Each structure stands twice: as structure tokens, then as C-alpha cells.
Amino acid sequence: MKTKVLILGAGYAGILCANRLQKQNKNLEVVLISNSEYFQERIRFHELATRRKEKKIKVQDLIRKKIQFTIGQVTKISPNSNEVKVQSNIGPIVYHYDYLVICLGSQNSKTKIDNENSIQSNESLETFLKSTVPENIDHLCILGGGLTGIEFASEWKEKYPKTKVTIVDQNYFAKSFSNVGKVYIKNKFESLGIRVIESKVIKNIEKNKIHFQDKTEIDYDILLNCTGFQVNDILKKSGFITNESNQIYVDPFLRSKQYQNVYVAGDAAKLEPSHLRMGCVTALPMGAYVADTMSDVLHNRNLSPFEFHFFGRCVSLGRNDGLIQWTNFDDSPKEKIIKGKLGALIKESVNRFTLIALRMEKHLPFRFYFWPKGNGLSNTNAFQKPMIQRGES
Numbered sequence: 001m002k003t004k005v006l007i008l009g010a011g012y013a014g015i016l017c018a019n020r021l022q023k024q025n026k027n028l029e030v031v032l033i034s035n036s037e038y039f040q041e042r043i044r045f046h047e048l049a050t051r052r053k054e055k056k057i058k059v060q061d062l063i064r065k066k067i068q069f070t071i072g073q074v075t076k077i078s079p080n081s082n083e084v085k086v087q088s089n090i091g092p093i094v095y096h097y098d099y100l101v102i103c104l105g106s107q108n109s110k111t112k113i114d115n116e117n118s119i120q121s122n123e124s125l126e127t128f129l130k131s132t133v134p135e136n137i138d139h140l141c142i143l144g145g146g147l148t149g150i151e152f153a154s155e156w157k158e159k160y161p162k163t164k165v166t167i168v169d170q171n172y173f174a175k176s177f178s179n180v181g182k183v184y185i186k187n188k189f190e191s192l193g194i195r196v197i198e199s200k201v202i203k204n205i206e207k208n209k210i211h212f213q214d215k216t217e218i219d220y221d222i223l224l225n226c227t228g229f230q231v232n233d234i235l236k237k238s239g240f241i242t243n244e245s246n247q248i249y250v251d252p253f254l255r256s257k258q259y260q261n262v263y264v265a266g267d268a269a270k271l272e273p274s275h276l277r278m279g280c281v282t283a284l285p286m287g288a289y290v291a292d293t294m295s296d297v298l299h300n301r302n303l304s305p306f307e308f309h310f311f312g313r314c315v316s317l318g319r320n321d322g323l324i325q326w327t328n329f330d331d332s333p334k335e336k337i338i339k340g341k342l343g344a345l346i347k348e349s350v351n352r353f354t355l356i357a358l359r360m361e362k363h364l365p366f367r368f369y370f371w372p373k374g375n376g377l378s379n380t381n382a383f384q385k386p387m388i389q390r391g392e393s
Contacts, residue, residue, distance in 0.1 A: 002029040006097035010034035010059045012280040013266035013287030014103035019361040020291035031068045045119045046152040050159045077238035079259045099261050106229030106267040116225045134160050141220035144227040145169030157192045158318035166195040173198040178333035181325045188317050229278050231268050252305035263290045275331045285371035307373040314347040322347040
């Protein structure tokens with residue numbers, strides 16, 4: 001009987017893991033489950049939110065032929081009995097597995113009020129597109145001055161210049177960038193006419209109004225929440241030990257600390273101590289690593305802990321401007337940037353490469369995707385461990 005691997009989620013981590021795992025283990029049964037037949041290119045959600053044309057890509061076109069693909073919603077995970085329940089178009093299905101890989105990703109934001117908007121998931125993006133008419137929006141207010149907020153604000157203001165756009169960040173705006181990076185973004189926003197409110201504590205939010213603790217307030221027509229990602233709470237409900245964002249705590253080999261036959265990759269994984277942030281920048285390496293590590297387990301080879309280091313972060317500032325922020329291995333910013341049209345070109349190249357990596361892993365008989373490894377993680381005590389054999393702890 002073939003060993004069965006069930007992969008939940010067909011995002012960056014899930015698809016890469018499935019392709020890479022299947023090509024290294026011909027006798028393995030790999031089942032990939034997604035709630036949509038289409039791949040969600042989340043790094044372009046801020047573009048799609050401004051009504052830019054979407055190129056739909058089917059998951060089936062990105063995976064190898066021998067991978068079984070099921071469209072359905074995961075309703076329950078039972079790690080003690082190695083079962084997963086899925087609600088599909090043909091009814092409920094119960095899957096049994098030998099190994100489980102959880103790549104469900106982050107699908108929601110941390111809700112502030114009932115009538116807020118979000119573009120953190122495909123569902124919330126579609127709701128935003130259906131419920132808003134850009135030409136009728138006088139004041140768009142964005143909560144959160146991180147990458148999503150910055151990209152969406154500049155994208156929107158460039159396409160709809162008559163809209164008043166404000167970003168509200170209770171911390172320091174663009175705090176993950178260097179001083180020179182912050183100055184560049186702020187100058188860009190000033191040229192576009194985007195207002196930034198930073199380091200002001202919100203007292204409460206009601207429909208069409210934000211009240212600050214300093215007794216000031218602002219009115220808005222549309223509120224977009226970009227304050228942070230939240231993983232599906234089904235992981236917590238299924239008995240996994242999770243943090244406040246519903247991420248599963250994993251060991252240095254990206255295995256659940258509770259269940260050695262459960263691996264986690266992408267936004268759903270919480271590796272401590274580490275500086276890993278959510279996004280495809282870490283989802284792709286995690287997906288590739290899990291596939292390689294599971295292959296080592298299946299062939300009784302030595303295991304090496306997950307290694308990764310950052311080299312930079314990129315942000316688009318409209319269609320013709322961008323910023324590449326060079327970073328240290330631990331993701332702290334250097335005082336070095338690439339900006340302007342060259343920055344936009346590099347950012348677009350990075351976006352396109354993610355799809356190239358998925359397609360190459362599908363078509364090529366050898367491993368294509370590699371990631372920056374080094375002391376970004378291995379400096380911490382948790383990773384100062386010798387390689388271990390399968391079955392050891």
C-alpha cells in the first residue's frame with residue numbers, strides 16, 4: 001500500500017510542496033485539497049482591488065499529473081486519528097493520511113469593526129469589489145502602515161487620484177524600512193497626496209468615524225483593514241497548540257510539536273525563536289523544505305533543520321515606482337535601497353518568478369527552487385542541534 005500524504009491548501013507553499021514531493025517519491029500518493037479551483041496570486045491582491053484585470057490560473061495547471069486534486073472546504077482535522085473531513089461539491093469526504101502537510105495560509109484580518117473591508121483573502125477581495133464603486137468614494141481610510149497598506153494606498157491613489165486616501169498606523173509608519181526607505185515612501189505619498197497618521201492610539205471606531213485618544217477624529221466613507229493576518233481558526237479548533245494568530249507551533253523541522261507526522265508550511269507555521277514573517281517570501285522556502293525533509297524521512301536519510309535568511313523586501317508604489325529595501329539576515333533593514341522604475345521592475349520580476357518557480361517544479365524532473373540559507377535562523381539556540389535520524393527526537 002502506498003504511503004499517503006495529504007496537503008491542505010493550494011497556495012504558494014502547498015503547490016510547491018506537492019510538486020516537489022511527488023517528483024522525488026514516485027510511489028507516494030499525494031492528495032492536494034483547496035477550497036478553489038483557481039490559484040490565488042495574493043501578492044497582487046492590492047492590484048486587483050483597484051479593478052486591474054485578473055489573469056485566472058487553475059490549480060490543476062500548476063501541479064503534476066499524478067497529484068490528486070480535490071476542491072472542497074476543510075471542515076475538521078483529527079490528528080489523533082489521522083483524518084481530515086472535507087465538504088466538496090459532491091458531499092462530505094473523509095480522508096485518511098499517513099502524513100499531513102498544513103498550508104492553509106492566512107485568510108482573514110484581525111477585525112476592528114463589523115462594516116470594515118479587507119483584501120487579505122480572495123473572499124474579502126471579492127466582497128470589496130462588489131460592494132464599492134471607486135468613483136463614489138470620497139475618503140478611503142486604510143488601517144495599518146505595513147506592506148499591504150502601503151501598496152494598496154499608492155495603487156489606489158494612482159488610479160483614482162480624486163479619492164482622498166489616509167493611512168492610519170498606531171505605531172510608526174513603515175517601521176520595517178530604514179530611514180532612507182521611510183523618507184522615500186513618505187515623499188512618494190506626499191507627491192500622490194496620501195495622508196499618513198502615525199503614532200496615534202485609536203480609542204474606538206464607529207461607522208464612518210475614527211476616534212483617537214487625543215480627542216481628535218476623522219471621517220471616512222470606506223475603511224480597509226490591513227493591520228495583520230489571521231490564520232483559519234480550524235487549526236485551533238482541531239486541537240493544535242496555536243498562538244493568537246492561530247498559527248501552529250512547529251519544531252526546527254517544521255513539524256507540529258504535538259504530532260510528528262504533521263508538517264506545517266507558510267503562514268500557518270509558527271517557528272520559535274525566529275523572525276519569520278508571513279508571505280510568499282517564506283511560504284515558498286517552507287513548502288520546498290517540507291517536501292525535501294519528508295523525502296528524507298521516507299528514505300531514512302539524515303534530517304537537517306530549516307534554514308533561511310532574508311536579503312530584502314520589495315514594495316510597489318504604483319505601476320511605475322517601487323522600493324527594494326536591503327535587509328540583514330534577520331530581516332532588519334540596512335541603509336540601502338533601490339528605488340524608482342528600477343525598483344518597480346525588480347518588484348514585478350519577483351512577483352512573476354513565484355509563478356515561474358511553481359511551473360518549473362511541475363515540469364522539470366529535478367528540484368528547481370532554492371532559497372537563501374544561512375545564519376538567519378541557525379544563530380538561535382533552538383537550531384544548534386546535530387542532524388538527526390528518522391525516528392529520533
